[in-house]
Amino acid sequence: xxxxxxxxxxxxxxxxxxxxxxxxxxxxxxxxxxxxxxxxxxxxxxxxxxxxxxxxxxxxxxxxxxxxxxxxxxxxxxxxxxxxxxxxxxxxxxxxxxxxxxxxxxxxxxxxxxxxxxxxxxxxxxxxxxxxxxxxxxxxxxxxxxxxxxxxxxxxxxxxxxxxxxxxxxxxxxxxxxxxxxxxxxxxxxxxxxxxxxxxxxxxxxxxxxxxxxxxxxxxxxxxxxxxxxxxxxxxxxxxxxxxxxxxxxxxxxxxxxxxxxxxxxxxxxxxxxxxxxxxxxxxxxxxxxxxxxxxxxxxxxxxxxxxxxxxxxxxxxxxxxxxxxxxxxxxxxxxxxxxxxxx
Amino acid sequence: xxxxxxxxxxxxxxxxxxxxxxxxxxxxxxxxxxxxxxxxxxxxxxxxxxxxxxxxxxxxxxxxxxxxxxxxxxxxxxxxxxxxxxxxxxxxxxxxxxxxxxxxxxxxxxxxxxxxxxxxxxxxxxxxxxxxxxxxxxxxxxxxxxxxxxxxxxxxxxxxxxxxxxxxxxxxxxxxxxxxxxxxxxxxxxxxxxxxxxxxxxxxxxxxxxxxxxxxxxxxxxxxxxxxxxxxxxxxxxxxxxxxxxxxxxxxxxxxxxxxxxxxxxxxxxxxxxxxxxxxxxxxxxxxxxxxxxxxxxxxxxxxxxxxxxxxxxxxxxxxxxxxxxxxxxxxx
Ligand SMILES: [Zn+2]
Numbered sequence: 001x002x003x004x005x006x007x008x009x010x011x012x013x014x015x016x017x018x019x020x021x022x023x024x025x026x027x028x029x030x031x032x033x034x035x036x037x038x039x040x041x042x043x044x045x046x047x048x049x050x051x052x053x054x055x056x057x058x059x060x061x062x063x064x065x066x067x068x069x070x071x072x073x074x075x076x077x078x079x080x081x082x083x084x085x086x087x088x089x090x091x092x093x094x095x096x097x098x099x100x101x102x103x104x105x106x107x108x109x110x111x112x113x114x115x116x117x118x119x120x121x122x123x124x125x126x127x128x129x130x131x132x133x134x135x136x137x138x139x140x141x142x143x144x145x146x147x148x149x150x151x152x153x154x155x156x157x158x159x160x161x162x163x164x165x166x167x168x169x170x171x172x173x174x175x176x177x178x179x180x181x182x183x184x185x186x187x188x189x190x191x192x193x194x195x196x197x198x199x200x201x202x203x204x205x206x207x208x209x210x211x212x213x214x215x216x217x218x219x220x221x222x223x224x225x226x227x228x229x230x231x232x233x234x235x236x237x238x239x240x241x242x243x244x245x246x247x248x249x250x251x252x253x254x255x256x257x258x259x260x261x262x263x264x265x266x267x268x269x270x271x272x273x274x275x276x277x278x279x280x281x282x283x284x285x286x287x288x289x290x291x292x293x294x295x296x297x298x299x300x301x302x303x304x305x306x307x308x309x310x311x312x313x314x315x316x317x318x319x320x321x322x323x324x325x326x327x328x329x330x331x332x333x334x335x336x337x338x339x340x341x342x343x344x
Numbered sequence: 345x346x347x348x349x350x351x352x353x354x355x356x357x358x359x360x361x362x363x364x365x366x367x368x369x370x371x372x373x374x375x376x377x378x379x380x381x382x383x384x385x386x387x388x389x390x391x392x393x394x395x396x397x398x399x400x401x402x403x404x405x406x407x408x409x410x411x412x413x414x415x416x417x418x419x420x421x422x423x424x425x426x427x428x429x430x431x432x433x434x435x436x437x438x439x440x441x442x443x444x445x446x447x448x449x450x451x452x453x454x455x456x457x458x459x460x461x462x463x464x465x466x467x468x469x470x471x472x473x474x475x476x477x478x479x480x481x482x483x484x485x486x487x488x489x490x491x492x493x494x495x496x497x498x499x500x501x502x503x504x505x506x507x508x509x510x511x512x513x514x515x516x517x518x519x520x521x522x523x524x525x526x527x528x529x530x531x532x533x534x535x536x537x538x539x540x541x542x543x544x545x546x547x548x549x550x551x552x553x554x555x556x557x558x559x560x561x562x563x564x565x566x567x568x569x570x571x572x573x574x575x576x577x578x579x580x581x582x583x584x585x586x587x588x589x590x591x592x593x594x595x596x597x598x599x600x601x602x603x604x605x606x607x608x609x610x611x612x613x614x615x616x617x618x619x620x621x622x623x624x625x626x627x628x629x630x631x632x633x634x635x636x637x638x639x640x641x642x643x644x645x646x647x648x649x650x651x652x653x654x655x656x657x658x659x660x661x662x663x664x665x666x667x668x669x670x671x672x673x674x675x676x677x
Contacts, residue, residue, distance in 0.1 A: 022384045028391055029424045034383040041383070059380035066378050085427060086376040087399055097402055097427050146430055149465045186536055186576025195540070196499055197533040229610070232649055233568065243568040244527040245493065267652040 005278045007308065008286065009315050012301060013050050015286030016041040019298050032101075034082040035067060039107040040302035046114050046326045047305045047317045057115050064108050066091070069100050070123045075133045076100055076145050077126035078161075079108035100127075102134060102143045106157040109164045114329045118336060124165040131158055131170025139175030140193070151192040152183060156205035159212040160323055166337050168213075177215045180206045187243070188226035200234055200241035203227070204254040208322050211261050224262065231259050232267055238276030248290040249280045249300045252307030257321035260310055270311045277304050358390065361397040366410065372396035373403060391421050402431065407438040416449075423457045429466050443474050451483060458487050464496045468503065477508035485517070492521055493530045502537060514538045526560055529569040536576055545580035551590075553577050558594050565598070571607035584622070586615035606646040613637045613656060620664045627664050634660045 020041040023030070030037055042060070045051055054060075067080045071094035078100025080086075085098050105127060112119060134142045134154070141154035155176050162168045182194040183206060189198025190206035207227075210216045219227070234240050239251035252273055259265045280288045280300070287296025288304035309319040309326075320330040361367050374396055377384070387395075398418045401411045415432035418425060436446060450467045457463050471477055484501040487494055505511055515538050521531040535553075543549045554577055560570045578585050586592065592615070598608055616634030619625050638657035642650040 020382055022386055025386045025388045025391065027385055028387065028422050030383075031385055031387075031391075031422050032425050032427075034385070037383045056380060060382050063378050063380060063382050066376075083375060083377045083381070084395065084425065085399065085402070086378075087373050087403075088376045089373070089403075091376055095403070096405060097431065099427075101426075144426065148426060149461055149468075185533065186579060187533075187572045192495070192499065195502060195537050197495070197530050199495065230572075232652055235648055237648075242493070243529045243572060245529070264652075267649065267655065269648045269651075272648060 004281070004283050005275060007278060007313065007315055008281060008283060009048050009050075011281075011283070011286030012288075012305065013045060013048055013053075013286075015282075015296065015301060016044045016048075016298075019301075020045075032082050032084055033103070035064065035079065035104050035111070036081060036107050037298050038064075039111045040298040042111050043114055043325055043329075044298075044302045044305050046329060047302075047309050047319060048315070049317050051114070061112060061115050061117050064112055065121055067104065067108060068121070068123070069094060069098055070126050071098075072126055072129070074099070074145065075130045077123060077130040078102070078105035080104050081107075099144045099146075100130060101148075102131075102141060102154050102157040102161070106160045109161060110323060110325050110329070113164070113333050113336075114325055116332060119165075122165065124167055127161065127165060128167045128170035131161060134158065135170075135172055135175065137175075139172065139177070139179030141176075152180070152190065152202040152205040152209075153192070155180065156209045159209040163212045163323070164333060166340055171213070173213045173215065177210065177213065177218050180210060180215075181218060184223065184227075188223065188230045189242075190227075197242060198230065200231075200239065200251045200254045200258075203231065204258045207258040207261050212322055216261075228259070228262055228264050228267075231255050231262075232264075235268060235273065237272040238280075239273070246291065247276060249277055249288055249307065250290060250303035252277050253303040253310065253319075253324070256307050256310045257319075257324070260321040265310060268311075274308065274311065277308055280304065360390065360393045361414070362393055367397065370397060370400045370404075370406070373399040375399065394418050394421055398428065398431075402427075407435045409439070411435055412439065412441070419453070423453065423460050424462055426462050426465075429462050433466070433469060443470055446470055447474070447479070454487065458491065458494055459496060461496070464500055468500060471504065472507075477504040477510060480504035480508075481510055488521075492525065492528055495530075498530050498534065502534075505537075506541070511538055511542050522560065526564050527567050527569055529572075532569045532573045536573065545577065550577060550580055554588070554590055558590070561594075561598075565603055565605045565608070568607055571605075571611065575611065584618050585611075586618045586622075604640070604645045606641060609637050609641050609645055613641070613660075617660060617663070620660065623664070631660055631664065 019037060045054055066086065067083065069080060070077050074094065076099035080098065081101045081104035090098060109119065109122065133145060136142065136150055140150045141158045142148040142150045143154050158171050162171050180190065183191045183202070185191050185198040187198040190203040191198050192202045210218060234251060234255045236247050238247035238249060239255040240247045241251050256265060256268060259268060277288065279292050280290065282289065282296045285296070287301040289296045290300045305316060306319045306324060309316040310321065312318060317326040317328055320327050323330060362372060394414065394417050397414055401414065412432065412435045415428050415435065418428045419432065447470050450463060450470060454463045454467060471480060480501065481504065484497045487497040505514065515535065518531050518535045518538065521528055539545060539549060539553065557570055557574045557577065561567065574591065578588060578591065581588050595608060595612055599612065613634055616630050616637065619630045620627055620634070635657045638653045638660065642653035646653060
């Protein structure tokens with residue numbers, strides 16, 4: 001294998017540490033989703049088996065908890081994606097427009113799990129009752145109480161959140177399942193919403209959500225068979241998100257994980273998949289990007305690593321395809337569930 | 345029309361809010377990022393200034409002309425800030441602002457940030473408030489001219505079409521897109537959307553669409569989008585995948601002419617599979633044919649999926665010899 005097609009864990013660790021510390025001002029459009037960036041960096045370091053060298057884990061945990069909102073009146077409890085609206089005055093208190101964002105809650109819970117937190121400071125009941133407000137009559141979820149679009153991504157977030165807090169009272173599973181099935185297209189991929197175009201990202205969200213909700217059986221044998229075909233056809237060398245679109249590193253995770261959940265990941269051509277993902281690696285500064293010879297970014301760095309990890313890589317911790325965290329962090333969650341259930 | 349209003353902030357004449365006399369009465373409120381923040385952004389001083397004042401008016405809930413202007417600057421610095429857009433809408437409502445003017449503003453903003461969720465959502469809300477979708481087809485068309493697979497644009501377009509019943513002329517539009525790029529999967533999907541929501545797939549329409557698709561496959565054989573659409577059409581054939589004589593003949597002719605497109609072979613495999621399931625025809629012969637096709641795919645024409653096609657061959661081998669008709673292994677979780 002050519003030397004630049006060998007995974008460079010050290011470089012990626014450096015890259016992710018840099019992301020975790022400080023990013024330049026032209027990243028201002030990430031300002032509302034800093035937590036998601038933190039998740040990419042921390043989960044990435046976890047996959048690279050380098051979490052122990054992460055200093056100040058407790059400080060990071062505290063920063064994440066500073067994003068938690070508990071507001072049982074407005075029903076906007078959960079985690080914000082960033083501290084943009086946090087002020088000294090409203091610290092740890094609710095305030096106008098200080099609302100949770102569903103992706104913030106999902107990534108906060110995942111990151112806390114990765115860092116070994118026991119989620120004791122998470123107000124699970126408040127989260128479940130606020131989640132309920134975000135589900136629309138047709139079963140789909142919005143991201144926040146007002147002013148948000150709704151689509152498959154947020155069903156996935158809602159499913160992950162409910163799974164993690166081990167409380168499904170915030171989700172009408174039947175309605176969500178119905179919406180997911182209605183978003184299955186004639187191509188047998190899932191779209192972000194009914195009748196839209198099938199897409200690798202939304203197909204991952206749909207399949208993972210069904211699995212988390214225990215509803216994979218809602219797919220008929222014929223549907224399942226055709227979905228697998230559609231997913232497998234996304235592989236060109238790496239994976240693309242839609243037919244006739246260029247391949248992109250992140251789909252090695254989205255499509256790969258969907259195949260893994262459906263128990264047919266072994267049909268993937270590992271060598272070609274690896275070669276593509278590694279060809280998007282920046283051999284100088286670290287990180288991965290969506291295409292060859294483009295600039296690395298945190299999302300594609302993380303998705304590239306988790307995509308590689310699906311293929312069981314020596315240097316990488318194995319990733320859990322449902323929650324997109326390491327199996328190590330997933331095992332920690334399972335032990336928490338055991339404790340919570342015994343206490344009842 | 346100029347789309348350059350976003351450059352204002354980088355211009356030298358930019359005056360920080362803290363230095364503006366008409367903002368003297370507002371208390372700027374700094375962000376509380378805690379003692380040990382992570383993923384710190386090196387905010388520009390303009391960014392910090394604008395957002396200090398944004399937090400200021402959010403606290404007092406000021407809904408005024410100047411607050412409206414402030415949300416514009418805040419959105420300009422970070423168009424992904426959904427709170428800014430939400431607050432902007434709340435001001436627009438409170439001041440009963442001209443929604444047409446806002447529509448024009450968001451048109452320009454979407455042109456600059458056509459893959460940003462928040463700006464599309466803003467437009468959708470405005471169109472809902474106006475209860476007028478008459479500009480949406482032209483608008484989304486203009487976005488699709490620069491990126492004909494932009495998912496947001498298609499989503500908005502379908503929403504407007506469904507909400508305001510705007511299907512007229514869409515099939516022609518889709519056709520023109522496919523003439524430009526026969527592989528445009530978004531356009532194929534839109535074709536399905538239009539037919540599904542207008543005439544539906546009755547026999548006449550089905551026949552017309554099959555002709556259309558076969559003619560497109562004749563132009564480019566190696567086009568997954570067209571093959572997928574063809575399969576989608578056959579979902580509406582009550583007889584199933586393998587009984588449409590036009591399609592069967594087309595596929596056989598294509599195969600006999602020497603074409604070995606993986607999409608063609610895969611469809612032929614599925615036809616065999618269905619025939620075996622239905623027990624129609626000479627099962628033994630059909631099975632042999634199906635297995636041979638799978639092997640061709642695995643070893644020559646779709647080698648990247650060779651493990652899959654070998655597996656398919658083995659399921660066909662077993663098929664019909666047992667009562668059970670499972671094709672994939674157990675559930676994932
Ligand atoms: Zn990507």
